[in-house]
Amino acid sequence: MILLKRTLQFFIICTLIGLITLVSLYYYVKPDIPSVQVLKDVQLQTPMQVFTKDGLLINQFGEKRRIPVTIDEIPQPLIDAFLATEDNRFYDHIGIDPIGIVRSAIVLISTGEKKQGASTITMQLARNFFLTREKAYIRKIKEIFIALHIENVLTKDEILELYLNKIELGNRAFGIGAAAQVYYGKELKDLTLAQMAMIAGLPKAPSALNPIRNPTRAKARRNVVLGRLLTENYITQDVYDDATSQPITAYFHGAEIDLYAPYISEMVRAEMVSRYGIDKAYNSGFKIFTSVESKVQKAAQTALINNLHSYDMRHGFRGPTAILWDPEKQSALSEKKILAKLNEAKEIGTLKAAAVINVDEKNATVLLKNAEQINLNWDNLKWARKYITRYRQGFAPTTATEILTPGMQIWVRKNSNNEYELSQLPEASSAIVSLDPQDGRIKAIVGGYSFEQSQYNRAIQAKRQVGSNIKPFIYSAALENGYTLASILNDAPINQWDKSQGVAWRPKNSPAVYNGPIRIRRALAQSKNVISVRLLRGVGLQRTADHLLKFGFKNSDINRSESLALGSASITPIELARGMSAFANGGHLIEPYFISEIQDAYGNSLFKANPSVVCDDTSAQSLTPDNTTGLFPQQNTDTPQLKCAPQVISKQNAFLIAQAMHSAVWGGGNWSHKTGWSGTGWRAQALGRRDLSGKTGTTNDSVDTWFSGFNRNVMTSVWVGFDNPGNPLGRTSYNNNLDSGQISGAESGAKTAQPAWVEFMKVALEGKPEAPIEPPEGLVSIRIDLETGLLSHKNDYTSRFEYFDKGTAPTKYVMSQPTDIFEEDTKTEEELF
Structure with missing residues (x-):
C-alpha cells in the first residue's frame, strides 16, 4: 500500500514537473511562434515575371524558381507520393506524430546520434518557414510548438498546399510547380507517375538526390518512393513494375520564355526595383504586363537585326574570327577537336559559330557546334567582297575559294529564305522605338543588336545628333511665325562670314543640289538644308529654340546656334519619337509608358497605367509637361480620371507639318510633264499606304x-550609328554580284535607317486600315501655282490644292505676280547665291 502510494506520488510529481516544463518551454519559445495573421498571409518567394501586353512571358527575375499551385491543381498521385514518403498519417495526427517521435527517441537512446526523423509535413513546414535546419534540441522543440499552432490555424489542405509550394527541390526550384518545369518542362498534370515519384523523393536531399546531378542515386530514391506507394496500397504491383522500369528523363529546363525581349524587360526590372526595392521586386511574385505587343516587338527586333546585318555585309567581309588550322601547313583537325573549339565561341544574337571544312568553286561546307554539317551555296556567299575601310570594298568575288578556306572559324546565320549564309558580327549599332501617338504607349522598343553583347539601351540612353529629323520642328516654328507651306524661299548656297572664327560658314544641301525658288512643302520633303537655315533666321534663333522646347526636349539639349537648323541637337530616340508624335496626334505632348499593369502573385491588380491621352475635352484634367522628372512618370490609379495630354502646338500646325512629311514619302509634281519630284523618304512607298x-x-x-x-x-x-560618337558610317560601291535593288553610295537616313523602319512597319501595320491624319477645322484648301506659291486659276499640272491656316493664304493670283517673289531673310543678294 505504501509502495503504491509512493508510486502514485512519483507519477503526480513527474506529471507536474512535465507540465511545468512544458509550460515553461512554451513561454520560452512563444516569441518565435508566428501569429495567426502571418500564417494566413504567408508570402511565398516567387520570381517577378514580365509579360507582353498580350500575355507572353518575356523574362523573369529572382533567385528562386517557383510556380505556386493550389491544392486542386495538384494531381492526386503526386499528393499520395509525398504522403507515403514523408508523412503517411498526415491527415490523422495533430501536427506531431507520437509514433514517429517515440521511434526517433529510441534511435537517439540506442545510438547516441541525433538523426533526422519524426518530422511531420506540418513540422517540416514550420521549419521551412520559420526555423533553420540546425539539428538542435531547442529547434526541434520550437518546431513542435509551431506545428501545433499551425494545425490550430490552418486546415490540412492549406498546410499541404503551403508545404508543396514552399519545399526546396534543387536547381533553384522551390515548390512542385517549379520542379515540374525545371526537371521536365511540364505542368504538374502532364507528369508521369515515375516523374512524380522523382520529385517526391527530392525533399530528403535536393542536391545529393538530384536527377540532373546524380541520376543513379536519384533513380534509387525514386524507386523507394514508388515502393512506399506500393506498400501503402496507393498503386498496384503492375503499376509499380512499370514505373520502376522507366528511364531517367530529367534535364534542366530554363524559364519558358515565349518571346525574348531583354531591353524592355530590363526597363521593367529597373522600374520595379526603384518602386519596391530589390528584395520585394524579385521575390514577391509580381506579374508585370508591359505595353509592348508580342508580334510588333518581335518585328522590331527582327528588323533591327536584319538591317544591321545588311549594312555590315554591304561594306564587305572582314574575314574569319579565328584560324583553326592552316591547310597548307597542317592536316585538318578531327571533328572532336573542331567541336571543342567551336564550343568555346559565345554565340550572339542569330549568329552561329561554324568551322569551314571544305570549299569548292561555288560552295562551302561548314560544321556547326551541334555537329551539323551545312552547305553554303554561292547565293549565300557572293556578297562577301573584301572589307578595306568603311569607304572602300574589294572587287566582287567570282569563286567561293576567294572568300573562304578550310580551317577558318566563321559566323553563319539564317536569312529570310531560311537558308544559312555567311555572316559576321555587325560593328554598327541601332535602336527602334514605336509609340502610340494617341496615349504614349510603347508598342515596341529595341535598344541594340544584342543585350548579351551590350546592355546599353540606345533607345532611351543614347543622345545622338538628330540631323534632318530636327527639321519638322524647325518648320513648325516657321508656320507659327507667318510662313505657310506655299511660302517661297531661295534654295541656293549660303556663305556667311564668321568674324569671330575668321572663316565662312557654308551650310550645304545633301546632296549638293539646289533648285532656286522652292515652296516650303517641297523643301521639307526634300530635306533642303539651306532652307532650314533660312527659316531659322527668319523666325529667330531664340524663338525657334523656345518652340522646340514645346515638344518635350530638354533645354540643355537644344544648342543656341544656327547649326540647330541642321540637327546638331543631341536627343535620344524615345525623346525624338515623343516629340514627333505631336505631328501625328494633332499637336499634343504625350508621355511614353511601358508598364500597362502590375499584378501580385495571386493575380490582384496593384497598378494600371492611366496615361494622359489625346482628347478634346478642355475641362478634363490636363498635365503640364515636365522635362525634369524623366520620361516615365508613375501613374496612380486609385482615382482614375481622364487626363488630357497638353496641347503644345495647334492642330492646324501639326496637320500642315504632317502634310509636308507626307510629301517626303510620296513626292509631288507631274512625272509625265517632267515636273515630278521625290521626297527623301520615298522608300516607304513600298508599304503601299497613303496614310504615311x-x-x-x-x-x-x-x-x-x-x-x-x-x-x-x-x-x-529608327537610329543607326556607331556607339563611339564621331565614327562615320561610310559609303559603299556597287556590288556586281548582287541585284539592282542593293543599297550603295553614302550611308544616310534613307539608306541606312529607313529600311529597318519599312521592314518593321510592314508588320506593325499589317491588317490595319489606313489611318490618315484628317484636316482639322480652321484650315482652308486653295489651288496655288506650284512655281510661285500664289493663287492659280489653272487646273493642270502647274497647280495643286494646298492647305492654309485661315488668314494665311495668299491673296494674289499668279497673273499679278510681283517682281520679288521671295520671302527671305535680310541677307544681301551676294550672300544668297
Missing part, C-alpha cells in the same frame, strides 16, 4: 542616321 508621313535624318559625314515616320496610330523612329 516621314522624315529622314543624316548628320555630317553620316555619323548618325535616322528615319521617323507615322500615321495617326503608330509613330516609329
Whole structure:
C-alpha cells in the first residue's frame, strides 16, 4: 500500500514537473511562434515575371524558381507520393506524430546520434518557414510548438498546399510547380507517375538526390518512393513494375520564355526595383504586363537585326574570327577537336559559330557546334567582297575559294529564305522605338543588336545628333511665325562670314543640289538644308529654340546656334519619337509608358497605367509637361480620371507639318510633264499606304542616321550609328554580284535607317486600315501655282490644292505676280547665291 502510494506520488510529481516544463518551454519559445495573421498571409518567394501586353512571358527575375499551385491543381498521385514518403498519417495526427517521435527517441537512446526523423509535413513546414535546419534540441522543440499552432490555424489542405509550394527541390526550384518545369518542362498534370515519384523523393536531399546531378542515386530514391506507394496500397504491383522500369528523363529546363525581349524587360526590372526595392521586386511574385505587343516587338527586333546585318555585309567581309588550322601547313583537325573549339565561341544574337571544312568553286561546307554539317551555296556567299575601310570594298568575288578556306572559324546565320549564309558580327549599332501617338504607349522598343553583347539601351540612353529629323520642328516654328507651306524661299548656297572664327560658314544641301525658288512643302520633303537655315533666321534663333522646347526636349539639349537648323541637337530616340508624335496626334505632348499593369502573385491588380491621352475635352484634367522628372512618370490609379495630354502646338500646325512629311514619302509634281519630284523618304512607298508621313535624318559625314515616320496610330523612329560618337558610317560601291535593288553610295537616313523602319512597319501595320491624319477645322484648301506659291486659276499640272491656316493664304493670283517673289531673310543678294 505504501509502495503504491509512493508510486502514485512519483507519477503526480513527474506529471507536474512535465507540465511545468512544458509550460515553461512554451513561454520560452512563444516569441518565435508566428501569429495567426502571418500564417494566413504567408508570402511565398516567387520570381517577378514580365509579360507582353498580350500575355507572353518575356523574362523573369529572382533567385528562386517557383510556380505556386493550389491544392486542386495538384494531381492526386503526386499528393499520395509525398504522403507515403514523408508523412503517411498526415491527415490523422495533430501536427506531431507520437509514433514517429517515440521511434526517433529510441534511435537517439540506442545510438547516441541525433538523426533526422519524426518530422511531420506540418513540422517540416514550420521549419521551412520559420526555423533553420540546425539539428538542435531547442529547434526541434520550437518546431513542435509551431506545428501545433499551425494545425490550430490552418486546415490540412492549406498546410499541404503551403508545404508543396514552399519545399526546396534543387536547381533553384522551390515548390512542385517549379520542379515540374525545371526537371521536365511540364505542368504538374502532364507528369508521369515515375516523374512524380522523382520529385517526391527530392525533399530528403535536393542536391545529393538530384536527377540532373546524380541520376543513379536519384533513380534509387525514386524507386523507394514508388515502393512506399506500393506498400501503402496507393498503386498496384503492375503499376509499380512499370514505373520502376522507366528511364531517367530529367534535364534542366530554363524559364519558358515565349518571346525574348531583354531591353524592355530590363526597363521593367529597373522600374520595379526603384518602386519596391530589390528584395520585394524579385521575390514577391509580381506579374508585370508591359505595353509592348508580342508580334510588333518581335518585328522590331527582327528588323533591327536584319538591317544591321545588311549594312555590315554591304561594306564587305572582314574575314574569319579565328584560324583553326592552316591547310597548307597542317592536316585538318578531327571533328572532336573542331567541336571543342567551336564550343568555346559565345554565340550572339542569330549568329552561329561554324568551322569551314571544305570549299569548292561555288560552295562551302561548314560544321556547326551541334555537329551539323551545312552547305553554303554561292547565293549565300557572293556578297562577301573584301572589307578595306568603311569607304572602300574589294572587287566582287567570282569563286567561293576567294572568300573562304578550310580551317577558318566563321559566323553563319539564317536569312529570310531560311537558308544559312555567311555572316559576321555587325560593328554598327541601332535602336527602334514605336509609340502610340494617341496615349504614349510603347508598342515596341529595341535598344541594340544584342543585350548579351551590350546592355546599353540606345533607345532611351543614347543622345545622338538628330540631323534632318530636327527639321519638322524647325518648320513648325516657321508656320507659327507667318510662313505657310506655299511660302517661297531661295534654295541656293549660303556663305556667311564668321568674324569671330575668321572663316565662312557654308551650310550645304545633301546632296549638293539646289533648285532656286522652292515652296516650303517641297523643301521639307526634300530635306533642303539651306532652307532650314533660312527659316531659322527668319523666325529667330531664340524663338525657334523656345518652340522646340514645346515638344518635350530638354533645354540643355537644344544648342543656341544656327547649326540647330541642321540637327546638331543631341536627343535620344524615345525623346525624338515623343516629340514627333505631336505631328501625328494633332499637336499634343504625350508621355511614353511601358508598364500597362502590375499584378501580385495571386493575380490582384496593384497598378494600371492611366496615361494622359489625346482628347478634346478642355475641362478634363490636363498635365503640364515636365522635362525634369524623366520620361516615365508613375501613374496612380486609385482615382482614375481622364487626363488630357497638353496641347503644345495647334492642330492646324501639326496637320500642315504632317502634310509636308507626307510629301517626303510620296513626292509631288507631274512625272509625265517632267515636273515630278521625290521626297527623301520615298522608300516607304513600298508599304503601299497613303496614310504615311516621314522624315529622314543624316548628320555630317553620316555619323548618325535616322528615319521617323507615322500615321495617326503608330509613330516609329529608327537610329543607326556607331556607339563611339564621331565614327562615320561610310559609303559603299556597287556590288556586281548582287541585284539592282542593293543599297550603295553614302550611308544616310534613307539608306541606312529607313529600311529597318519599312521592314518593321510592314508588320506593325499589317491588317490595319489606313489611318490618315484628317484636316482639322480652321484650315482652308486653295489651288496655288506650284512655281510661285500664289493663287492659280489653272487646273493642270502647274497647280495643286494646298492647305492654309485661315488668314494665311495668299491673296494674289499668279497673273499679278510681283517682281520679288521671295520671302527671305535680310541677307544681301551676294550672300544668297
